[in-house]
Amino acid sequence: MFSLITSSEDELSAAIPQGIVVANDADNRRCYMLTHQAKRLQSPAIIITNHDAAFMPNIHHTRKDGSVGPIKFDRILCDVPCSGDGTMRKNFDVWTKWNPVNGANLHGLQLRIARRGLEMLTVGGRLVYSTCSLNPLENEAIIQRLLVEADGSVQLVNVSDQLPGLKFVPGLEDWILMNREMEMIKSVEEIPVKNTNLFNKHLFPPSPEIREKLKLGRCVRILPHHQDTGGFFVAVLEKVKPLPGEKVYTEKDQEVEKIQSATNTQRIKQPPKKKRRQGFREEPYYYFEADEVVWPGIDSFYGIRKEVDAGLFLSRTKQGKKRNIYFTNSLIKDIVAVNQDHIKIINTGVKVLVRSDNKGAPCDFRLAQDGSQVLLPLITQRKITVTRNDLVIMLQNDDMEMPPEIVTLDPKTQEQCTDLCTGAIAFLYKGDDVTIELVGWKGNKSVRAYVAKNDRIHYLRLLGADTSKYEKNKFAEQRDLEAKNSSEPDLSVVDESVKSNNENEESMEDNSSGV
Numbered sequence: 001m002f003s004l005i006t007s008s009e010d011e012l013s014a015a016i017p018q019g020i021v022v023a024n025d026a027d028n029r030r031c032y033m034l035t036h037q038a039k040r041l042q043s044p045a046i047i048i049t050n051h052d053a054a055f056m057p058n059i060h061h062t063r064k065d066g067s068v069g070p071i072k073f074d075r076i077l078c079d080v081p082c083s084g085d086g087t088m089r090k091n092f093d094v095w096t097k098w099n100p101v102n103g104a105n106l107h108g109l110q111l112r113i114a115r116r117g118l119e120m121l122t123v124g125g126r127l128v129y130s131t132c133s134l135n136p137l138e139n140e141a142i143i144q145r146l147l148v149e150a151d152g153s154v155q156l157v158n159v160s161d162q163l164p165g166l167k168f169v170p171g172l173e174d175w176i177l178m179n180r181e182m183e184m185i186k187s188v189e190e191i192p193v194k195n196t197n198l199f200n201k202h203l204f205p206p207s208p209e210i211r212e213k214l215k216l217g218r219c220v221r222i223l224p225h226h227q228d229t230g231g232f233f234v235a236v237l238e239k240v241k242p243l244p245g246e247k248v249y250t251e252k253d254q255e256v257e258k259i260q261s262a263t264n265t266q267r268i269k270q271p272p273k274k275k276r277r278q279g280f281r282e283e284p285y286y287y288f289e290a291d292e293v294v295w296p297g298i299d300s301f302y303g304i305r306k307e308v309d310a311g312l313f314l315s316r317t318k319q320g321k322k323r324n325i326y327f328t329n330s331l332i333k334d335i336v337a338v339n340q341d342h343i344k345i346i347n348t349g350v351k352v353l354v355r356s357d358n359k360g361a362p363c364d365f366r367l368a369q370d371g372s373q374v375l376l377p378l379i380t381q382r383k384i385t386v387t388r389n390d391l392v393i394m395l396q397n398d399d400m401e402m403p404p405e406i407v408t409l410d411p412k413t414q415e416q417c418t419d420l421c422t423g424a425i426a427f428l429y430k431g432d433d434v435t436i437e438l439v440g441w442k443g444n445k446s447v448r449a450y451v452a453k454n455d456r457i458h459y460l461r462l463l464g465a466d467t468s469k470y471e472k473n474k475f476a477e478q479r480d481l482e483a484k485n486s487s488e489p490d491l492s493v494v495d496e497s498v499k500s501n502n503e504n505e506e507s508m509e510d511n512s513s514g515v
């Protein structure tokens, strides 16, 4: 009997979170590293973007009433570029490059990034500002400036009891500036003429009158010697009301906007704006439409749950055969549609299916381990429960030529296989303390788990099974190789002599032809 494992509603909503995370970096290469790291999260709710955060464009979404407007974020982390002097213990070059003005040079960029973050934050939302520097010009001076500019709309949150056991010291309320020549500058009046471009009044500590109000002591300074770490600075800011001059969108605005846009459309019949070609290097995102040709095959083979919107699956190729199929939540789909001309999206979507036009399966796409956590709760077919021993057999036998035979598996597993035609399959194992879900293939007589070698060791360890087949002791291998070499005659000498003979022959030939 083939057992059908259905997922609960909770499982479905856990697999498809409704919110989004936008991860941004100005450095294109760092965005690809981010993409690689984020893949492990298997999240259908992450977008990786590539912008200067100081000028981060608004990310628009479609509101409930159908109008389009900027998203305001509940949480923002500004882990800003900094001098990195807190990392001195591991980055030795910081010692040679450090000077007291590094911090002053970065202050402007750090401020602009954090300021833009506050603009993009919703009222009631929190922004964390962090650096791996201990220079107050990169830290408290930024927070001070944000708080002063915000004029009571932003507050520093006291987080001292949030991480019991963490050792830290409170933020500074007083500090002294220093120029490259190590001259101390205690006030604006003391700024030497040669440094007027470098220092300004905002870099100095708060005056005694406002010190009390700002509560800079609520910032967190993590010192390297306290718990054997790097040095870090963290401040948590909460937006308690709109920033001075910030417009907050209300339902009334929606009405006005609708009326205005209706009148504008009637009045001005302008030619449609020329759409900027998706000018970014990345392949665009093509979400499945109602007539998507590959969908019926996938739907019937995997029994996609009827609550799942087929329009949330996408590919990166418009023409020709689709190679990989990805999945995102509906908010990401909306964001991609509304913003693709002005937001540089480097990556989004989790890979759930991979083309496998072969092996006589009725469906052209197999399950991808990359997105199994997302897809498996959405499908009702091609899932079987297996025993611990079944998994161990599959993980220890990855031989392409001789995959494990179905008859070697548990009788209940064999029974579930009987009713399944050839094709992709998911193996589900629930132990007392571990749950493992692997994707693979069921052939006529055998089964395979599609798991990379490193992951095989990981799963075998989780199952408490023998991993010796995959574990390599590099030192032992080197020793064996050296022992082998020392017991064999040194052929390299012979080779060299043969080579030199050959070379002589060649040069003789050359000479003869020259004559």
Ligand SMILES: C[S@@+](CC[C@H](N)C(=O)[O-])C[C@H]1O[C@@H](n2cnc3c(N)ncnc32)[C@H](O)[C@@H]1O
Pocket (backbone or CB within 6 Å): 024, 025, 026, 027, 030, 051, 052, 053, 054, 079, 080, 081, 082, 109
């Ligand atoms: C302290 S690191 C943050 C590292 C990040 N938390 C991570 O785990 O990858 C600062 C990052 O800011 C990026 N950066 C520098 N200037 C930027 C800017 N103007 N806008 C956005 N990112 C910037 C750098 O490329 C660097 O990756």
